[in-house]
Amino acid sequence: MIEAVGLTKRYGAKTAVYDLSFQVRPGTVTGFLGPNGSGKSTTMRMILGLDRPTAGRVTIGGHAYRSLPNAPRQVGALLDAKAVHGGRSARNHLLSLAQLAGIPAARVDEVLGVVGLQNVARKRSRGFSLGMGQRLGIAAALLGDPQVLLFDEPVNGLDPEGILWVRNLMKMLASEGRTVFVSSHLMSEMALTADHLIVIGRGQLMADMSITDFISANSADFARVRVQDNGSEKREKLTATLTEAGGQVMPEPDGALRITGLALPRISDLAHDSDVRLWELSPHQASLEEAYMRMTQGAVDYRSTADQKAGLQPPPPGMGYGQHPGYAPPPPAVPDVPQQGWYAPPPPGENPYATAPAPGGPAPQAPAQAPVAPPVPSTPAPAPVPTAPAPAPAAPAAAPADLTARDTSEDTR
Numbered sequence: 001m002i003e004a005v006g007l008t009k010r011y012g013a014k015t016a017v018y019d020l021s022f023q024v025r026p027g028t029v030t031g032f033l034g035p036n037g038s039g040k041s042t043t044m045r046m047i048l049g050l051d052r053p054t055a056g057r058v059t060i061g062g063h064a065y066r067s068l069p070n071a072p073r074q075v076g077a078l079l080d081a082k083a084v085h086g087g088r089s090a091r092n093h094l095l096s097l098a099q100l101a102g103i104p105a106a107r108v109d110e111v112l113g114v115v116g117l118q119n120v121a122r123k124r125s126r127g128f129s130l131g132m133g134q135r136l137g138i139a140a141a142l143l144g145d146p147q148v149l150l151f152d153e154p155v156n157g158l159d160p161e162g163i164l165w166v167r168n169l170m171k172m173l174a175s176e177g178r179t180v181f182v183s184s185h186l187m188s189e190m191a192l193t194a195d196h197l198i199v200i201g202r203g204q205l206m207a208d209m210s211i212t213d214f215i216s217a218n219s220a221d222f223a224r225v226r227v228q229d230n231g232s233e234k235r236e237k238l239t240a241t242l243t244e245a246g247g248q249v250m251p252e253p254d255g256a257l258r259i260t261g262l263a264l265p266r267i268s269d270l271a272h273d274s275d276v277r278l279w280e281l282s283p284h285q286a287s288l289e290e291a292y293m294r295m296t297q298g299a300v301d302y303r304s305t306a307d308q309k310a311g312l313q314p315p316p317p318g319m320g321y322g323q324h325p326g327y328a329p330p331p332p333a334v335p336d337v338p339q340q341g342w343y344a345p346p347p348p349g350e351n352p353y354a355t356a357p358a359p360g361g362p363a364p365q366a367p368a369q370a371p372v373a374p375p376v377p378s379t380p381a382p383a384p385v386p387t388a389p390a391p392a393p394a395a396p397a398a399a400p401a402d403l404t405a406r407d408t409s410e411d412t413r
Helices: 040-047 090-101 105-115 130-142 160-175 187-193 211-217 232-244 264-273 288-296 395-412
Strands: 002-011 014-024 029-033 055-060 075-078 148-152 179-183 196-201 204-210 222-227 248-251 257-260 278-284
Touching: 002 040, 014 040, 014 055, 014 196, 014 204, 029 040, 029 160, 029 187, 040 055, 040 148, 040 179, 075 130, 090 105, 090 130, 105 130, 130 148, 130 160, 160 179, 160 187, 187 288, 196 211, 196 288, 204 211, 204 288, 211 288, 222 232, 222 264, 232 248, 232 257, 232 264, 264 278
Parallel strands: 029 179, 029 196, 075 148, 148 179
Antiparallel strands: 002 014, 002 055, 196 204, 222 257, 222 278, 248 257
């Protein structure tokens, strides 16, 4: 069993986890949910002794992870599937972990078969796909045949067959009396896999209950009723009867009735006593996703803004940024980076872009690197330096034309 008591973790002025207390019991799959940045990964790292809590404690079987003798034989974890030496084969990676924990080499081949990597066991892991990497990480977690298992996004990158396999694996491990703690953002998978939920938001506990109770507590359940032919007389009669019995009745756009406050058997009995034939009497319960969104809507730190595509377009010629109704101003320049001014055509023969830079010399700064390229003027821009020699009659037209071609290619790149 995993037990956290008053668990708190601060990074400077930021509090990632605050006064978090919960228990993860054996024999069930416990889902660990929360928005991005809520402290789930930090909590799992503290469970595994990778981060020291600022306050409070977390134990596994009554002991801190660091005090467990031969911890890999008691606790298995998948936190980062990419934490593998790319030059090692899948078998050698697991073999090195087994040798450190005193696990027989035969167990390595066994878990490779469990996760389905026996045919690529001798291939280097750097060529593995994301799903194959996930399977290798799960194999490493199962290597010591532990009683406590922690998984962070175990189905990430897996195909439908792999997702189904992980789902059944979690249930099988829990049925053997093991403690299974799974963090995931896939609500559909949690609804099919988990028996119990721990939900945190901004580092604090929001819910610790069974998945059934969680959905019921964070959703508005109702019954949907349809009478024969949607007759107005029958509907009005049933509505009056249900309202008198303490129910709340709301009409649906398709003619059905939405009823809350009464159980389905009670609705059926009242309709029968009122001599109203029901053509539909169906329950409606919110999904885990709906219940989760309703609970955590106030604890989300990263929200999307409206996608104003007009802000991605340059302003029309002759119109400034402040005058364009849908254009978002460019972001401010990064500090400590010198800002370039607008480029003006140099005198003939002094254009640094006309010839290639000298070998080994620094590459010239292209005008396309300015914050936002202005519209190309239809007439040649005057030289900014008054002391520059006056161009020949034919030169002014030729120089801007070459510069325009160069600007276009630079923008394309």
